[in-house]
Amino acid sequence: MYVELKNISKKFGDFKASDNVNFKIEQGKLIGLLGPSGSGKTTILRMIAGLETPDEGDIIINGVKVNDIEPGKRGIGFVFQNYALFRHMTVYDNIAFGLVVQKAKKEDIHKKVTELIELIGLKGLGKRYPSQLSGGQRQRVAFARALAPNPQLLLLDEPFAAIDAKVRKELRRWLKETIAKLGITSIFVTHDQEEAVEVADEIIITNKGQIEQKGSPIEIYKNPKTPFVAQFIGESNLIDDYTKLKGFEVDEKKKETKAILRPEFIEIAKNSKEILTPLAAEKGIVKDIAFRGNNIQIDVQIGDEVLNGYRSLEQEPLKIGEEVLVLIHKVYTFNDKKAEVLENKIKTQEISVYI
Amino acid sequence: MKYKLGKTLINKSENKFIKYGLIIISVLFLILMLIIPLISIISEALSKGFNAYVKAISEGYTIKAMNLTFITTIIVTVMNTLFGVCVAWTITKYKFKGKNLLGALIDLPFAISPVIAGLIFVLTFGRGSMFEGILKQTDIRVVFAIPGIILATLFVTFPFVAREIIPLMNAQGTDEEEAAAMMGASGFRIFRKITLPNIKWGLIYGVVLCSARAMGEFGAVSVVSGHIRGKTNTLPLHVEILYNEYQFSAAFAVASILVIIAIIILIIRNIVEWKSKKEV
Numbered sequence: 191m192y193v194e195l196k197n198i199s200k201k202f203g204d205f206k207a208s209d210n211v212n213f214k215i216e217q218g219k220l221i222g223l224l225g226p227s228g229s230g231k232t233t234i235l236r237m238i239a240g241l242e243t244p245d246e247g248d249i250i251i252n253g254v255k256v257n258d259i260e261p262g263k264r265g266i267g268f269v270f271q272n273y274a275l276f277r278h279m280t281v282y283d284n285i286a287f288g289l290v291v292q293k294a295k296k297e298d299i300h301k302k303v304t305e306l307i308e309l310i311g312l313k314g315l316g317k318r319y320p321s322q323l324s325g326g327q328r329q330r331v332a333f334a335r336a337l338a339p340n341p342q343l344l345l346l347d348e349p350f351a352a353i354d355a356k357v358r359k360e361l362r363r364w365l366k367e368t369i370a371k372l373g374i375t376s377i378f379v380t381h382d383q384e385e386a387v388e389v390a391d392e393i394i395i396t397n398k399g400q401i402e403q404k405g406s407p408i409e410i411y412k413n414p415k416t417p418f419v420a421q422f423i424g425e426s427n428l429i430d431d432y433t434k435l436k437g438f439e440v441d442e443k444k445k446e447t448k449a450i451l452r453p454e455f456i457e458i459a460k461n462s463k464e465i466l467t468p469l470a471a472e473k474g475i476v477k478d479i480a481f482r483g484n485n486i487q488i489d490v491q492i493g494d495e496v497l498n499g500y501r502s503l504e505q506e507p508l509k510i511g512e513e514v515l516v517l518i519h520k521v522y523t524f525n526d527k528k529a530e531v532l533e534n535k536i537k538t539q540e541i542s543v544y545i
Numbered sequence: 546m547k548y549k550l551g552k553t554l555i556n557k558s559e560n561k562f563i564k565y566g567l568i569i570i571s572v573l574f575l576i577l578m579l580i581i582p583l584i585s586i587i588s589e590a591l592s593k594g595f596n597a598y599v600k601a602i603s604e605g606y607t608i609k610a611m612n613l614t615f616i617t618t619i620i621v622t623v624m625n626t627l628f629g630v631c632v633a634w635t636i637t638k639y640k641f642k643g644k645n646l647l648g649a650l651i652d653l654p655f656a657i658s659p660v661i662a663g664l665i666f667v668l669t670f671g672r673g674s675m676f677e678g679i680l681k682q683t684d685i686r687v688v689f690a691i692p693g694i695i696l697a698t699l700f701v702t703f704p705f706v707a708r709e710i711i712p713l714m715n716a717q718g719t720d721e722e723e724a725a726a727m728m729g730a731s732g733f734r735i736f737r738k739i740t741l742p743n744i745k746w747g748l749i750y751g752v753v754l755c756s757a758r759a760m761g762e763f764g765a766v767s768v769v770s771g772h773i774r775g776k777t778n779t780l781p782l783h784v785e786i787l788y789n790e791y792q793f794s795a796a797f798a799v800a801s802i803l804v805i806i807a808i809i810i811l812i813i814r815n816i817v818e819w820k821s822k823k824e825v
Contacts, residue, residue, distance in 0.1 A: 241727075261727050275724075287738075288728035291725075
């Protein structure tokens, strides 16, 4: 294990920013710390960096307990949310700063900085000041500056938050590729799940100062372990009583258990020809139709619940008020304690009959 | 949108009327309150001819008062710059209890009348004070001596530097300093390479204001100085003494020195302001 947090707790006044946080990170991985704002993700990052001190617990980097080691001696590169570029220094001087502090040789500094400016695609802009750069360019400079002293660990605080949507996507891909190329262990903080899923090898989900779940994006998506994760990740329809849905009836209703239905768990069919297992499907009425570019979002009413699902553009169009068949493949059920995945019983039976 | 609304609400002729009206009022006020008094000072100073003017400002006591004023100003400005930077740093870069109280205390000299500031030092270091014994033993004179003048001026001009750079440092936050610390820079290097260049113009502006005020301080200094000619007389006090002795042209001549210095400071101030704006 490369980075390890053991029983970390941190309070700001009465506010518990970190509440007994434990996790381990392998070397070379790109980790996304994902959570809503105020969930303590930035605090975790700043404690690893040494910019905050935990009240309790140990932080171990590469086998060494770093609690009492100064930020500058932990071998960490940090990219700040607003980049924190030195505004009165040129791009070149910004990137060179860490090396100058380390008293590296002038030729070595020049070589490294030139190399990094090339890496971030800002060749020829070394003499510019931060105020003369675009948001995306500043972000790259901040990234290069953090990398210059050859850190063993790279921390990024909301690296894409201040960049407009179009540049963000491009920059995300660039960052992921570059980090993979350099092979440096990295942790980035984000509140944007799309970003976390796209960039990270592994996601750690935080909520109220605690770690909810850690795993690969697919694992977290397919198998949410806590009610919070089930609701936080992906788009979801919240259903109070899932036992009314066809295929999910139970003999004994578990009280207090709700369910989450992702749009992609729902198949909406014009008629029985469109579905493999029409018997497992439920009847519903189309309430609303919205064109969403690459697909069509359908709001469909089943009993008291309105669910939303998608249909592809190639499928036969539906009209509002039309009766359709709705097949619910699975739901995430959860109560205070746990979350689990339930499959449509009728559908599974039917398929086994076919086989 | 709001801007447009405002424009349509006040129609154009009314708008012009208000604009020129306000300009005329401001200019008249400035002429009455500043230009006329300044001209009268210069003309009074030169009323007995240029030779009398030169004689008045090169007279022994005047030169001594000038020296004392400059020495006081330099010491006070240097010390207040150091204090101001320390306090601003403490308030903006750290979190601690009583921070707001400290911020309010910095402004105290603005709120207290300078005469009372002078009295405070007379009561603290003068006869019957708690320090009297120590001061007598060590043979240090504070009240009615130069240290008293410096202390009183320090007190009165304390807020200038700190007040000028605190908002600046607050706005800039601690990100850049943290970034430098992450790369292993020492505290002193961070201050020299990151903080100082960022607050440079605000700091110079504060220093200029501080020195201007230190040079012209009258009330507080008047109480602690004791008006000993050639020893504890600063320029403003010297003007008052000459005036009270009915040496009007000499009094105005000495006053004109202060006016000229004030104008020079004003020009420096404007250059600083212009430069700092250009850099942003």
